[in-house]
Amino acid sequence: MPIIQTAPFLDLHxxxxxxxxxxxxxxxxxxxxxxxxGFGAITAMANTLPVIDTPELVRFVKEKAHGxxxxxxxVAAVTAGQRGEELTDFFALKEAGAAALSDDGMPVLNEVxxxxxxxxxxKIGIPLFLHCEPETEQCELALYYGKQTGHPxxxxxxxxxxxxxxxxxxxxxxxxxxxxxxxxxxxxxxxxKMNPPLGTAQDVEAVLDALCDGVITCIATDHAPHTEEEKAxxxxxxxxxxLETALAVSLEALVHSKRMSPEDxxxxxxxxxxAILGVPMRGGKVEIDLDLEWTVEPEQFQSMARNxxxxxxxxxxxxxxxxx
Numbered sequence: 001m002p003i004i005q006t007a008p009f010l011d012l013h014x015x016x017x018x019x020x021x022x023x024x025x026x027x028x029x030x031x032x033x034x035x036x037x038g039f040g041a042i043t044a045m046a047n048t049l050p051v052i053d054t055p056e057l058v059r060f061v062k063e064k065a066h067g068x069x070x071x072x073x074x075v076a077a078v079t080a081g082q083r084g085e086e087l088t089d090f091f092a093l094k095e096a097g098a099a100a101l102s103d104d105g106m107p108v109l110n111e112v113x114x115x116x117x118x119x120x121x122x123k124i125g126i127p128l129f130l131h132c133e134p135e136t137e138q139c140e141l142a143l144y145y146g147k148q149t150g151h152p153x154x155x156x157x158x159x160x161x162x163x164x165x166x167x168x169x170x171x172x173x174x175x176x177x178x179x180x181x182x183x184x185x186x187x188x189x190x191x192x193k194m195n196p197p198l199g200t201a202q203d204v205e206a207v208l209d210a211l212c213d214g215v216i217t218c219i220a221t222d223h224a225p226h227t228e229e230e231k232a233x234x235x236x237x238x239x240x241x242x243l244e245t246a247l248a249v250s251l252e253a254l255v256h257s258k259r260m261s262p263e264d265x266x267x268x269x270x271x272x273x274x275a276i277l278g279v280p281m282r283g284g285k286v287e288i289d290l291d292l293e294w295t296v297e298p299e300q301f302q303s304m305a306r307n308x309x310x311x312x313x314x315x316x317x318x319x320x321x322x323x324x
Contacts, residue, residue: 003289003320004262008040008070008282009269011243012129012180013104013156013220016042016072018064019057020049025225025304027061031068033223033243033303038269038319040282041071042223042243046082047105053077053088055096062097071282073099075129078117082106087113090120099277102129104156107138115145122151127277129154135196136162143170143177152176154276157222159185159196161206168215178276180220181207183242183249190309193231194224195238211268212259218272219265221246225305240309244301248315251290256316262290284324292318 011034017025027044034042044061046052052061058074065072076098080086082105090101101121108114108130121128130153132138139155143166146153158164158181167179184190185207190198199207210216224239231237242249250269254260274281296313298306 003287005285005287006263006266007270008284008286008322009038009247010041010273010277010282011039011221011223011246012043012218012273012277013182014042014044014223014243015047015225015239016044017225018048019060024227027064027072028068029302029304030223030243031070031072033301035069035322036302036319037243037245038247038286038288038322039070039243040284041073041279043073043075043100043277045075045104046077046102051077051082053080053082055092058093058096058098073277073279075100075102077101078103078108078128079113084108084110084113087117087120090126091124094124094126098126099279100127100129102131102156104129104131107131107133111141114142118145118149118151118153122149127154129156131156133196135160136166139163140166143175146177147175150176152178155179157182157185157196157220158207158210158216159199159203161199161203164206164210164215167210171215178217179215180218181211181216182220182222183246183253184240184309186253187249189313192240192307192309193236193238194240208253208259211254218276219246219250219268220273225303226307228306231307240307241303241305243303245296245308245310245315247288247319248294248317249310251317252315255290284322286319287321287323288317289320290317292316292320294318
């Protein structure tokens with residue numbers, strides 16, 4: 001098959017580690033990794049040190065992102081310090097430039113705070129990205145509140161067949177929501193410690209089916225860089241990187257398996273996430289060779305981190321050029 005083109009991708013779920021953890025990743029290296037993977041835009045999640053929970057820190061992200069090869073959208077925290085106790089000032093954060101709100105990495109377990117967050121997000125018109133833990137139970141609660149308020153919450157990193165079942169039921173009932181999954185939940189090839197953890201073969205099949213019928217709305221990486229020393233420790237942190245492998249894994253799981261067309265997969269990576277975030281698609285073109293075989297060699301990555309769940313794996317399909 002000849003090289004094909006598509007619009008650049010948008011990743012709704014990236015941990016750039018800046019400020020405070022630049023020994024793991026910087027906004028600049030995350031942007032370089034994103035560009036290499038075909039992404040024209042990424043979101044910078046709020047669980048940095050300090051947490052992005054004030055307008056000043058949102059502006060810091062905007063300033064650090066100036067001049068980078070991809071657009072960086074700031075995702076600010078739902079609660080102060082991501083402690084789940086007190087809502088941040090949603091209006092001030094949006095005014096400062098926050099594109100969405102999320103306590104990703106930490107679930108909002110207090111039901112009163114969660115409901116207030118959904119109501120407030122609806123009031124000011126900003127997307128709310130929810131880390132549900134325990135996944136299925138918290139997802140069910142979030143969807144219940146979403147139904148009551150009419151605000152479409154966004155469910156992060158869906159990994160379980162039981163969660164897919166909850167989402168499918170909600171879709172049938174007309175509950176407004178969007179949801180993402182990650183490439184490492186779409187294949188049996190992945191390995192490593194992450195949260196939520198890798199599922200069973202049954203979970204993988206459920207996730208793929210949900211992507212094909214629109215129950216899961218888009219693909220995001222949950223790019224979570226850590227150092228080699230941290231990952232080799234007795235108690236390694238959760239998380240894997242994914243910006244430079246997302247396309248190839250998605251193609252293998254959905255296109256080479258004859259589940260979807262390439263164009264359908266591209267929409268899961270560009271058009272659908274842009275609609276969720278409420279931003280225009282990026283200009284330019286990504287050129288992709290669907291038949292190019294390559295081996296995942298993390299030392300060749302643009303990211304500072306090497307904690308890929310696919311080290312040594314062979315995939316087919318790669319970005320060969322980014323125009324514009």
